[in-house]
Amino acid sequence: MTPSPGRTLHPLTVAVVGGGNGSYTAAGDLALMGHQVRFWPGSRERHAAVLDSGRILVTGLIPQGEARPDLVSEDVGEVVTGADVVICTDPAFTQEDRARRVGPYLSEGQVVLLSPGSLGSYVFARTVREHGNAAEVAYAEPGTLPYLTRKTGPTEVQVSGRSVRLPVGVFPGRSTRETLEVLGALFPGAHPVENALSVALLNVGPIIHSVLVLLNTGAIEHFESWDIHNEGTTPSVRKVILRHDSERIAVREAFGFAPPHYPMTHHYEPQGDQEWMYGRRGHSDLVKSEKWREPLGFEHRYVREDVHINLALFASIADLAGVETPVADSLLRLIGAITGTDHISAGRTLANLGLGSLSRRELDRLLQEGLDA
Numbered sequence: 001m002t003p004s005p006g007r008t009l010h011p012l013t014v015a016v017v018g019g020g021n022g023s024y025t026a027a028g029d030l031a032l033m034g035h036q037v038r039f040w041p042g043s044r045e046r047h048a049a050v051l052d053s054g055r056i057l058v059t060g061l062i063p064q065g066e067a068r069p070d071l072v073s074e075d076v077g078e079v080v081t082g083a084d085v086v087i088c089t090d091p092a093f094t095q096e097d098r099a100r101r102v103g104p105y106l107s108e109g110q111v112v113l114l115s116p117g118s119l120g121s122y123v124f125a126r127t128v129r130e131h132g133n134a135a136e137v138a139y140a141e142p143g144t145l146p147y148l149t150r151k152t153g154p155t156e157v158q159v160s161g162r163s164v165r166l167p168v169g170v171f172p173g174r175s176t177r178e179t180l181e182v183l184g185a186l187f188p189g190a191h192p193v194e195n196a197l198s199v200a201l202l203n204v205g206p207i208i209h210s211v212l213v214l215l216n217t218g219a220i221e222h223f224e225s226w227d228i229h230n231e232g233t234t235p236s237v238r239k240v241i242l243r244h245d246s247e248r249i250a251v252r253e254a255f256g257f258a259p260p261h262y263p264m265t266h267h268y269e270p271q272g273d274q275e276w277m278y279g280r281r282g283h284s285d286l287v288k289s290e291k292w293r294e295p296l297g298f299e300h301r302y303v304r305e306d307v308h309i310n311l312a313l314f315a316s317i318a319d320l321a322g323v324e325t326p327v328a329d330s331l332l333r334l335i336g337a338i339t340g341t342d343h344i345s346a347g348r349t350l351a352n353l354g355l356g357s358l359s360r361r362e363l364d365r366l367l368q369e370g371l372d373a
């Protein structure tokens with residue numbers, strides 16, 4: 001993972017793989033920043049507009065403008081081969097599919113950024129290895145998507161927030177320093193945390209979205225669209241979110257992970273010099289943008305990803321730490337009653353990842369040294 005002598009980290013060759021809000025935004029934003037961007041959005045059936053035009057209009061926060069990635073292609077190998085960084089921002093439940101798609105084209109020294117992560121770095125690395133590629137690649141997970149963003153048209157995105165502090169965990173952890181040197185050229189707010197488990201416990205998606213979906217069930221099922229971050233975040237709903245978040249912080253402390261823990265109180269009500277991942281105006285800017293009024297349901301990624309994968313993983317990590325999490329456990333059971341799914345046993349848990357038999361010491365070694373540990 002050591003950069004070659006004299007290597008220039010800016011501009012980088014960046015491959016963006018995926019067709020969601022974050023992927024379109026990353027491809028447009030990083031192209032506007034002057035990086036050499038290659039974009040694989042997915043099938044022509046869904047993404048013909050960008051494949052034909054080769055352009056993405058970025059609005060909202062600066063930099064704004066019409067971005068022209070160097071390459072927009074249906075050939076994922078053409079996009080990934082030789083890139084410095086491969087960015088995959090689609091939901092966590094796509095990670096095994098993405099690993100199978102890009103795995104054959106990964107090579108020594110590349111960085112793969114997964115946002116979200118939730119130990120997706122381990123999932124990705126294992127899947128790539130199982131399909132025959134043993135190249136030493138660094139897999140990085142940030143605590144949140146680098147942008148608060150939504151697609152507003154076939155080739156247009158509106159950015160309402162950017163991360164100003166972006167915690168990043170790397171698998172294997174021994175590649176952290178070199179990986180952050182590379183990612184810092186793309187996301188200046190990136191800073192390292194201990195490992196992929198530490199950053200998984202900084203993902204507040206399962207903390208906030210599980211509560212907002214459950215406590216807004218009536219509105220979600222009644223209205224054609226609903227903004228859970230505006231009308232749906234009442235004072236009482238926020239109390240449950242903050243209680244749930246206190247469980248997350250307790251688990252981080254039980255593992256000995258260092259602050260900042262990025263408590264949700266600093267997101268909702270910035271205090272003193274405490275700045276959350278999206279800065280002091282992250283929540284207010286999100287609400288003002290009015291881009292989160294959308295059709296919702298229990299097949300939405302807030303459930304498929306943030307409950308079935310992220311929250312189930314959190315609860316299993318808490319069990320390993322010996323920390324009781326009554327709010328998390330209740331959310332898993334109550335949402336499971338609606339979805340008809342036992343998220344606790346069927347979700348992405350340490351056991352279902354094949355890590356359930358490891359002690360904390362063995363898990364730490366795996367996260368630090370990688371698959372060969």
